[in-house]
Amino acid sequence: MAYIEPAPIKDKENPFESMMSRFDLAAQILGISDELYNILKTPDKQVIVSLPITMDDGRIEVFEGYRVIHSKILGPTKGGIRFDMGVNLDEVKALAAWMTWKCAVVDIPYGGAKGGIRCNPRNMSAGEIERLTRAFTTGMNDVFGPDKDIPAPDMGTGPREMAWLMDQYSRNQGKTVTAVVTGKPLFLGGSLGRQEATGRGVMISALAAMEKLQINPYKATVAVQGFGNVGSHAALLLEERGSQIVAVSDISGAYYNEKGIDIKQAIEYRNKNNGMLEGFPGAEQIPGPDLLTLAVDVLVPAATEDVITRHNADKVKARLIVEGANGPTSSKADAIINEKGIMVAPDILANAGGVTVSYFEWVQNRLGYKWTRERVNRRSDRTIRAAFNHVYETSKKYNVPMRIAAYIVAVDKIAKAYEFRGGF
Ligand SMILES: NC(=O)C1=CN([C@@H]2O[C@H](COP(=O)(O)OP(=O)(O)OC[C@H]3O[C@@H](n4cnc5c(N)ncnc54)[C@H](OP(=O)(O)O)[C@@H]3O)[C@@H](O)[C@H]2O)C=CC1
């Protein structure tokens, strides 16, 4: 079947619409039935909880928390929890569906889910964040479970929040249940390698794509948007493989040095500077959005959704985009990026290193055993490389861009699972 660009969406895009337009196209190419299409376009479950929290000044503030279970056809559902002011139901629905596709692309036995709380963790004390995390966990007591739905970190959350979640769930159950959440601190059942796993998967995907494009990683220049868990580890690991990271950014702006940024120095600076790059002396500050249109070989958007849009896609100069973030390219931008011949290692492939090592963490928790860092890295590198090759071959087979190929791989697998399980 010939490749057709996704149908343009009339009004402003939102992440759910962006996700759906790619899913629609993959479903059309695969010729999946209307019945199955209808099942997959609607999440299995959407839960919203109201969370009244006593703030440090004695006021009671009410937050809204979400968990969306997209599909459990391939196993218990998996997906991170985001603390951010932009969290809303449509975003969480898109992120949950992306988890379904992502787990299928890397062939791990999970369905997809995602959660979040609309809040600004930067303006909250550790005590307030802890109370919020515990209240959310209790609110989701019937949703979470090591065989049902297993959360993990995402934007604005990390091992600290996962420890509180594990502790609160365990208190509610009257026993310690480490396997209810992944991305935990090492001494509480976390896995070696999970912290850097998403960035590592980005690095492995970038190297695999550079090989296809015949870009020498030792001569490649890279710009990385977002300097949190994913962006900073991706930058460090690509630098270690010989590439020159010429720009990094966070919410304070972008930092550019044509001779290359010392990423270890940037990480140390950020860690001492309240988590921010602001004032970083190793580079010149430029406006944040300019990072996306720099003349580099590789662009790694690793911050948030819809940063490459129809408004700036024609100005992107990179030959390769490796998506560390979920949904950084809007579906309207896809057409422009494809027209320009830019290869995209899509989010549901390139950032799947995180959920892959989360799966290894869950396996270790259930075995009551600890793997070495080498074993974790070896297995996750192998998983991402195999997934990359599968998606690349699929893109050749159907003559479609890598993103649509990744959706085809995922939707095909899930369609078969529904067909074989039946029971409707
Ligand atoms: N953590 C994980 O394992 C996984 C994460 N992802 C995805 O990767 C992305 C980043 O997540 P993660 O690294 O965990 O989140 P973090 O909260 O650790 O980091 C987010 C980073 O992005 C920056 N940022 C946010 N908005 C912008 C913006 N508009 N322009 C530039 N920088 C911005 C933040 O800056 P500041 O600190 O100044 O606010 C911060 O540096 C998300 O899309 C997430 O869903 C995907 C797979 C797994």
Ligand SMILES: O=C(O)CCC(=O)C(=O)O
């Ligand atoms: O590690 C996980 O289980 C999920 C990570 C995540 O939320 C993601 O891949 O977007």
